[in-house]
Amino acid sequence: MGGIQCKAAIFDLDGVITQTAQVHFKAWKSTFDEYLRKKFKKTKRDFKPFTYEGDYLPYVDGKPRYMGVKSFLDSRDIVIPYGEPSDSTEKETICGIGNKKNETFRRVVTEEGVDIYQSTLSFIKELKDKGVKVGVASSSMNCRFILHKTGFIELFDAVIGGIISKEIGLKGKPHPDIFLLTAENLDARPNQCLLVEDAISGVEAGKNGNFGLVIGVARNGDTQELQARGADITVEDLSEVSFEDVDTWFKEGIYDDSWHLTYYGFEPREEKLRESLTTVGNGYFGTRGSFEMEKADEVIHYPGTYIAGIYNELPSLVFRKTIYNNDFVNCPNWLLIELKIGESDFVHPLQEEIIFYKHDLNMKDGVMIRSLTFKDKKGRITSIRSERIASMYNPHLGAVRYTITSHNYSEEITLRSTLDGTVVNYGVERYRELNSKHLYSISVVKENDGISLHVRTTTSKVNICMHARNTLYQDKEPINVKRKIVKDMGIISENMSFHAEKENSYVLEKLVGIYTSRDSDIEDDPEEVAKASSNDVGSFDEIFEKHRRVWHQLWEIADNRIEGDRFAQKVIHLHTYHLLVTASVPNKNIDAGIPARGLHGEAYRGHIFWDELFIFPFYNLHFPEIARSFLMYRYRRLDAGREYAKENGYKGAMYPWQSADSGKEETQTMHYNPISGKWGPDLSRLQRHVSIAIAYNIWEYFYVTNDLDFLHEYGAEMMVEIARFWASIAKYSRNDKRYHISGVMGPDEFHEKYPGAKKGGLKDNAYTNIMVCWLMHKTIETVEYLPEHVIRKLEEKIGFLKDELKKWKDIVKKMNVVITEDGIISQFDGYMNLEELDWDYYKERYGDIKRLDRILKSEGNLPDRYKVTKQADALMTYYVLSPGQVKHILKIMGYDVNNELELMEKNYEYYVRRTSNGSTLSNVVHAAILKYHHTHKRDMWEWFLNTLRSDIYDTQGGTTAEAIHCGVMGGTLDILFKSFAGINIFKDHLQIDPTLPAHWHTLAFKILLRNILLYIEITHQVIKVQYIEGTGEKASVQVGDKTYELSNHKPLEIPYQSC
Secondary structure (H helix, E strand, O other), X not given: OOOOOOOEEEEOOEOOOEOOHHHHHHHHHHHHHHHHHXXXXXXXXXXXXOOHHHHHHHHHOOOOHHHHHHHHHHHOOOOOOOOOOOOOOOOOOHHHHHHHHHHHHHHHHHHHOOOEOHHHHHHHHHHHHOOOEEEEEOOOOOHHHHHHHHOOHHHOOEEEOHHHHHHOOOOOOOOOHHHHHHHHHOOOOHHHEEEEEOOHHHHHHHHHOOOOEEEEEOOOOXXXXXXXXXXXXXXXXXXXXOHHHHHHHHHHHHHHHOOEEEEEOOOHHHHHHHHHHOOEEOOOEEEOOOOOOOOOOOOOOOOOEEEOOOEEEEEEEEOOEEEEEEEEOOEOEOOOEEEEEOOOOEEOHHHOEEEEEEEEEEOOOOEEEEEEEEXXXXXXXXXXXXXXXXXXXXXXXXXXXXXXXXXXXXXXXEEEEEEEOOOOOOOOHHHOOOOOXXXXXXXXXXXXXXXXXXXXXXXXXXXXXXXXXXXXXEOOEEOOOEEEEEEEOOEEEEEEEEEEOOOEEEEEEEEEEEEEOOOOOOOOOXXXXXXXXXXXXXXXXXXXXXXXXXXXXXXXXXXXXXEOOHHHHHHHHHHXXXXXXXXXXXXXXXXXXXXXXXXXXXXXXXXXXXXXXXXHHHHHHHOHHHHHHHHHHHHHOHHHHHHHXXXXXXXXXXXXXXXXXXXXXXXXXXXXXXXXXXXXXXXXXXXXXXXXXHHHHXXXXXXXXXXXXXXXXHHHHHHHHHHHHHHHHEEEEOOOOEEEEOOEOOOOOOOOEOOOOOOOEEOOOHHHHHHHHHHHHHHHHHHHHOOHHHHHHHHHHHOOOOOHHHHHHHHHHHEOOOEOOOOOEOOOOOHHHOEOOOHHHHHHHHOOOOOHHHHHHHOOOOHHHEOOEOOOOOOHHHHHOOHHHHHHHHHHHOOOOOOHHHHHHHHHHHHHOOEOOOOHHHHHHHHHHHHHOHHHHHHHHHHHHHHHHHHHOOOOOOHHHHOOOHHHHHHHHHHHHHHHOOEEEOOOOEEEOOOOOOOOOEEEEEEEEOOEEEEEEEOOOEEEEEEEEEOOOOOEEEEOOEEEEOOXXXXXXXXXXXX
16 A cells, blocks of 8 residues: 655635636636627527536536637537637637626626635645645636635745746647646645646546546536546535545545446446456356346447357358358347336336446455446336356356346335346447347246256357356345246246335345356356356355455455556556456356457457457466466467468468467458448468567566476477478578568558558568578577487377477578668568658548558558558667667677667657557567667657556547457566566566656565566665565576675665656
């Protein structure tokens, strides 16, 4: 827990300190009503007066004067010139009207004076008595004028008003500029500041500025709106809060809040995004955070449950061609609970009048909680609270506790609990034209203690069995209810009716066992196991306590503590949480890879890509046994890789770009362009570099864990077969006496082929060729150190001969990479001959140009023609290898590099200007590689901030609503370790070379290195390292030029100077 102290407090003026809100409203109303009457008299339109709730609050309150004028006029579809600030009050311009309002306002203040909120004044004095500096920040041009009229201007240590804001060009609220400047004037960082606001835009600005505490003053009864926009605490008056409350928040509240992703107010347009981000799961299955009372629909709700490794292939007709897609199956919906009050139909609470709504994910405990109060059309007020877990203790168990309170009525209530196997895959709009019904019903059965459902996938023939036990309680005691079973093909419900008394609460506990015929941890029929699953599992409380305990054990290893940055801390918790939802303790016994989009939805069809390159390090450094299971997933599909290579005329093993259950190539042959609305060929399977990612993870796993058993039994075989593949695809040219690799794509998916070419693929992709040489170099090194009995085993099993190493060494020495005279590593051979794109034109015309490929294709153009890159490609080399390693490999290949850092910087500057960043991974790569250039720290931080924002704010335009991006989540964590902490692992020691962001006070975490658990804590002055436990050898730590030995349990504190 952090020990942050509140150093400064910043107060808005109007409505917080002074009672000028009504004065402002009167001035605005007088000004606008006079203008509108004149305006509409000329146009003969009906005059509609300016109102407080309809106009002042949403369009004017809290905004700079001229912005307020424009905002209101825009709402009335009135367009007039902006004008000049010097415009007269009679001029029909935005500035003229604003000046008229100001004239009116100042006259009223002069004539009537200004009232102060005495409670605010008392609170300010209390803060100052405790040593907290206090400032005022207001967009009002009259800020100082008003404070002088009050006689209290000397009370404040800093005053930033609208005049200063305008002079230096600060953006208005909800931008945080004015508050950030005030904090700077108070000699405090935002995370050390309390911010008090009453306007929605001001609260938003506080959140956007990452302030330590934002208090929303809800004088107008807009409590939930202020909470929804970012207020940490809401009060109706500042008499409700004290310094002790503020102090407690800074010492405890900030930390506690970092474990919660909370939404106030129901927003239909955001619901699917919220569902993705509040998914619960345990590695075996994941369930989206959808409302229990709703089924899937076109736009708002999409309940989905996904079980690791469950896929089903279906044919679809596209352009009169049959294509096959192997989809991540949306499994039966086990959540559904519906409510009926009296004789009414089953109610949809979110379509009624919502009085209160809160949707919260508690990441520390792994529980999703939704609370709402609604009034139906008969005036009945009902509260519902649902708590949901996917048990981390028993991965086959899902549980919901559903509490209903009847506030102002006594009626018969019916709760309908359902297992729905009629669901289809409908979560990704662009896939909806394809066949999506993956399940058919085997049986629906009423059991003594619940209901059971058995469905089967149509082609993969996986049996999925669920059993639900429904128990109703009042005051923790079971109650008798009238039960009725309703069933149909693939769906079964249990109706439970009882009489509810006014102001009473009733609790339904729905406990669901989930099993499949793929489960390796059961021996019996999954249907029978599911039916028996509710025996002896206990109550929701008992299940939750065991579940919570496991989550806390996981966090004990996986948590990363950041002091000084609330936003980063919360998002890092969120990313870690979702990785653990996707793959966790149960995965040691599951034959499944890690889907690029988690267990959170159907995007990318749940397939496994090269994204594991970004995800793997987190598990490798914290849960190596789970990392090993990912590699075993690949090993079990080595034969499929061999077959795939053989089909394409190659040797060794060629892993597919997209993998699912069998290990065969799952990449679609047709791709849908949502901009043009057309289907076109998909050549992305030519990204053969996925095999490099697998080999790299094998090497990294061994390097971090020293797991010789894995290397000897599995890892070496995979590396050899992957090296064989690349040796067979590399062709020697007598012309330039170099090896070339053709017919492949790099990470940049915009370039699938050469302009005008009929055949897909490119020649000598730099990332691919350099990494192939690295791979062969490491494979040679590995083989040469293998014991004889392992070599003999490879000879017997796969016909390996040491003579193969000779060719690999020759390839490494003679592999081709195109490097220009200016030191630019050409993304591929011929890249430098492509046309430059008019980036300004496309940005101006389309705005968001991340997916330039779709834009260009919709115009009848092709990205293949241009120097435009979707994501880091040549620069990807520096994500995987350090500049020194790149220099070393290039030297072996026959290319001399004088200054490795200069080479990287040149290439960064060249390619970053030609990259659209259409993949979230691009931000990760750019952020990570800038650790090598301290002069780019600001850029590094901006790239990192983009990675943090990508899923929580869905910056990719709706994709997170379909499912999260595991790659960017794993990548952000890797940046913490390798870039900000500067962790570098060598054979005999650990190097730490931190580059902490300036506003971070502390970064702390644990890593597991060769069976030694280490705790590392970094500030700007000291690095603390502690040997926690382990069976490995003693650890050595290098900081700067010095090496330190760690002894058991005794912390080592190393002074250093942050750069």
